[in-house]
Amino acid sequence: MNLREAQAVIEALLFVSNKPVTKEEIMKITNLSDKEVNFCLQNLANQCQAEERGIKLVKIAGGYQLGTKEQYAHYIEDFISQPAKTSLSSAALETLAIILYKQPITRAEIEEIRGVRVEKSLQTLLEKGLIEEVGRKNVIGKPILYGTTKDFLKYFGLFSLDELVSKLD
Amino acid sequence: MGYHVKLEIFEGPFDLLLHLIEKAEVDIYSIPIAQITDQYLDYLERMKKVDLEVTSEFLIMAATLIKLKSAALLPKTEKEDNNGLQDDEDNALKENLIAKLVEYKYFKEIARILKEKEAEASLVYYRPYQEIHKRDVDLSNVLNNITLKQLWDSFKLVMEKSRELKEKEEIKLLKEEITIDQRMNEILNLLIKNKQKKVSFSQLFSLYRTKIQTIITFLALLELIRQNKVSAFQASGFGEIYLSLKLFQPKEDKNK
Structure with a gap:
């Protein structure tokens, strides 16, 4: 299999997948080396950048996935008769930021940092599947510990948590 | 309507305090306590005027600020035993407050970045679009080895059961009349x-x-x-x- 063909196979794989495909998975199926896969992915990404293409290669949640280009979002919303996605409140985002960096963490500990009660935000984040209960803290009352979920990276279009850390520095 | 009040909404006492510090363009580590305290209390007053609930969290912070302000205003007398202790206590209170502010500011910054990311990511659609996949059930093999007859029998059974349940419910709904x-x-x-x-x-x-x-x-x-x-x-x-x-x-x- 030459590299042009390999790139076609990778594109086909990504086309059918409804979740990010990892580089390891691609390597296993195509029998290509890390370098070769990188080359194909880079080539595919470049080609998608062409003006006449509506999709792009997205590096997300530890893998790769084909997604639609941002500028065409409203056409898609019209097409699937769905309003634009709702966004999280700043209260929920602050709560999530704390959980992200301090997990596993209890409600009381989050409240200590934010200086306000966080029950409602926790409820929202749980409903959206962005956080989950990851256990109980071994102190009096055995309070619930929270952590972020796999869907968290997907929701924010992130490849890994490091991506956020580097932004901060 | 008598007047318009434009009031920014804050996520909590730390949020408000940070805003005041940023507005004053001072470093977190050298807060002009007296000035910031006055502005903080002034804001709580305005919250009351527009019927915003001033929650206990805001009041606790107000108490802390007032304590720090009064400590800062008191003349530093010769250090007697008691005064020395009081100073230490106030310093610890101030340091604690600053540490919390610094930490809160950090997370607020992360929240801001998350908001940007959320906005960007919300414009990208994937196949098939699923906001959250709560159930990761593999549906591809669910109907393996099941005949149409079996499906039909199961369906009849379910319908029968639901009918039975309905009848039972009707009995339950009888009004209990007892005075x-x-x-x-x-x-x-x-x-x-x-x-x-x-x-x-x-x-x-x-x-x-x-x-x-x-x-x-x-x-x-x-x-x-x-x-x-x-x-x-x-x-x-x-x-x-x-x-x-x-x-x-x-x-x-x-x-x-």
Whole structure:
């Protein structure tokens, strides 16, 4: 299999997948080396950048996935008769930021940092599947510990948590 | 309408405090306590004016700031034992507040970045679009080795069951009609028939299952006690309560 063909196979794989495909998975199926896969992915990404293409290669949640280009979002919303996605409140985002960096963490500990009660935000984040209960803290009352979920990276279009850390520095 | 008040909304006391510090263009580590405290209290006043609830979190922070402000205003006298201790305490309070502010600011920054990311990511659609996949069930093999006949039989069974359930529900919905007076008589009869003329509280309530029955029984019991027909006593704290019949009821006659 030459590299042009390999790139076609990778594109086909990504086309059918409804979740990010990892580089390891691609390597296993195509029998290509890390370098070769990188080359194909880079080539595919470049080609998608062409003006006449509506999709792009997205590096997300530890893998790769084909997604639609941002500028065409409203056409898609019209097409699937769905309003634009709702966004999280700043209260929920602050709560999530704390959980992200301090997990596993209890409600009381989050409240200590934010200086306000966080029950409602926790409820929202749980409903959206962005956080989950990851256990109980071994102190009096055995309070619930929270952590972020796999869907968290997907929701924010992130490849890994490091991506956020580097932004901060 | 008399006047317009434009009031920014803050996520909490730290948020408000950070805003004031940023507005004053000073470093977090060298807050002009007196000035910031006044502005903070001023904001709480304005919150009250527009009927925003000033929650306890805001008030606790106000108390802390006032304490720090008063400490800063007091002249530094020669260090006596007590004053020295007081100074240490105030310093610790201030340091603690600053540490919390710094931490909060950090997370607020992360929240801001997350908001940007969220906005970007919300414009990208994937195949097939799923906001959250809560159930990761593999549906591809669910119907393996199942014949149409089996499906049809299962379907019939489900329908039958749901019909049965519906019938049962209809029976459940029958109105329970019992008045407090009727229940009072029932309780009295129960006590009269009882050899020891005594029934325990839990025994009485074990007779009734539904919420409404329990409530009516309780109300009836209260009424009986009020009318001095029944007395309740408890041998020890958290122990069982016993109800017994008051044999003589001269008081009721007097009342009439």
